[in-house]
Amino acid sequence: MSDDSRLRPYRYAEQTSPPEPQRVSDVAVTTFEHVFEVDPRLMERHVLQQQFPNWDSLRIMSSRHDHLDWMHAHFADSVVTGSELLAEIEAEEDA
C-alpha cells in the first residue's frame, strides 16, 4: 500500500507547479517519483492534455499501486516478477 500520510495543505501555487520533468525516453518524462508522463509535445494536436494539479497525478499513481496490491492479494496465489519468469524461460532453453 502507498504511504503518504503526512499533512498536505492545499496551496494553489504548489499544486500548479510540478517538478521539472526529467526525460526517461524519447517519448516520456518523469516528474514525481513513480510518475511517468508522455512528452507533452505529443499531445498538442487532436486531444489536448487536461489541467492536472499535482495532487491528482499523485492520487492516480498511488491508487494504481494500491489497486494492483489489492488484485494480487485477492486473486494471485503468488506474485512473480518478470525477471524471474525470463530467468525461468532461459533456464529451460539452456537445459
Place this chain on the structure above:
Amino acid sequence: MTQLDDQPSGPDALAQALTQPFTPGMRDNPASLAEYDDEVAGPAPVSLPDPRTREFVEEWRNASYNCFSSGHKFCREVCPVMQVTRNESWTPTAFHANVVAMEKGELEIADVAADYVNCTQCGACELRCPNTLFTGDFYRFRTRTVDVVKAVRALAVDSGIHQPQWQTWNRRTDERTHEPVLGETDISQEHVRDWADGLDLPIGGETILFVDCEAAFYRTAVPRAVAQILQQAGVEFGLMGEQWCCGGPAAEMGYVDQAKRFARHNLDNWRATGTRRVLVLDPHDYISFTEDYPKYFGEEFDIEVVLVVELVADLIREGRLTPSVPVERTITYHDPCRLNKRKGIWQQPREVLRSIPGLTFHDVDRVTQWSYCSGGGGGLPVEKPELTAAISANRIEKAKTLEVDTLVSACPWSERPLSEAGDGEDIDVVDIHEILAQSLGIEVGGSRGEVGDRRSGCGGGSCGGAGGCGGGEGSAS
C-alpha cells in the same frame, strides 16, 4: 539511438518511411516523417442549432469519446446508483454516450437531463476506469464523469430545464445564504454560529474553521468536537466573519452562477478578516475549496486549505493530542467518497482511529471501499431520497456482516442517511471527530441529529457518552 543526418527526403522517402510502423516523436524516426501531415478522417460534424449545446459538446466531446470509444465498463459495479437500480441509462457509460449522441444531433439536453440526477458524484467510476487508473496520470488525460455530470446539469439549468427539488433547494439556499438542511434550527445567517455557543471562539484571524451547512445547523456535535479538539491541541483559529454556504452543492446541481457568487463572497470575506488559512472538516467543502475555487479564481486563490482529519492525525503523531479515555465499541470505518476516491485520503482517518484505546476496529481496505457510498452526495438526497436510502442501506448491510455496533464516518453529509439506515440494524453512526473527542475526555455537546440523539438516549445533545459528547449540554441550536 541514432539520428541519421543524411537520410533521404522528399515524397519517395516519406512513402518509404510510412511502410513501417512508427511512434510519433521518436528521435530515430526517419526525418521524412516530420513532413507527414497526418489527418483525422471521419464524418463531417453535425451543425447543432443551439449555441449552448454546441459549446458544451465542443468542451466535453473528447472526455466523452475517451469513455465511449473504449467501453471497458469497470465503472458499472463500483457505481452506487448502478448497484441498487441496475438502470443502464444511469451508468457512467450512458452519461458519456449521451454527450456523443448530442454531438451527432441525435439527442437534446431535454431528452436526458433527468437521467443525470442519478449520480452521487462519488468518483468511483472515474477512478476505477482504466483510462484513469492505468493511463490517466501518464497522458494527463483521465475520465471525468463528475465534471461531465456537473456540466450536463449546468447545461440543463442554463437551458431552463430544472429538477423541481433542486430548483427549490437552490432558491432557498440563495435566500438564506445556507442550504435549507432539514431540522429544528432556523436556517439563517444569524444562526450559522449557534453550534459554537459557549466555546469562546474569536471571529476572523489568520486561520478560520469553515463549517458546512449540515454540520452547522444539524449535526452540530461534529463542529463542536472539532473545535474542542483543536483547542485542546493549542491550535489558534477563529470563525468566519460572515460565512455563506461554500457553493459546492449549487455547482453540483448545475446552478453554477450561484455557486460562483457564493464563492466570491467567501473569498472576499476571508480577505476582509485577514484570513490566510481555512480549516475544513467536511469532505464536500474540501472539494469545493481545492477544485471549484481554484477553477473560479485561478492564481487569485492564495488561501491555504487544510483538512481537519489530516491535521488531527498530525497532532496525534506530534504528541499534541493523546487519546486516553477507552471507547468500548466495535467499529468499522466508512471511507467518505470525496476523501478516499476523489482525493486519495484514507490513511489519516485510520491512523486517528487506531490511536483511540478500547476500540475494536474491523477495517475494510480503501480499494474495496471504492464501491461503497452513503448516497448522500451530488444532490441525490434532495431529488431522490429513496435512492439515497437504498444506497445507505446497502452500505450498512456491508457493515453488518462485520458484526460491528458502530460505523464511523468522516463526512457529516453521509451521517444522516447512514444513521437512518443503521438504526434499523442497530448500528450507530458516529463521526470520527466525535469519537476522538470522547477519547480525549471532551464533553462535546451539540446534536448528533435526530437518530443519533435518540440512540444516545437523552433526546438531544448526544449525552451519555455513547455519542461521544459525554456531557449533555443540549443542542447547540
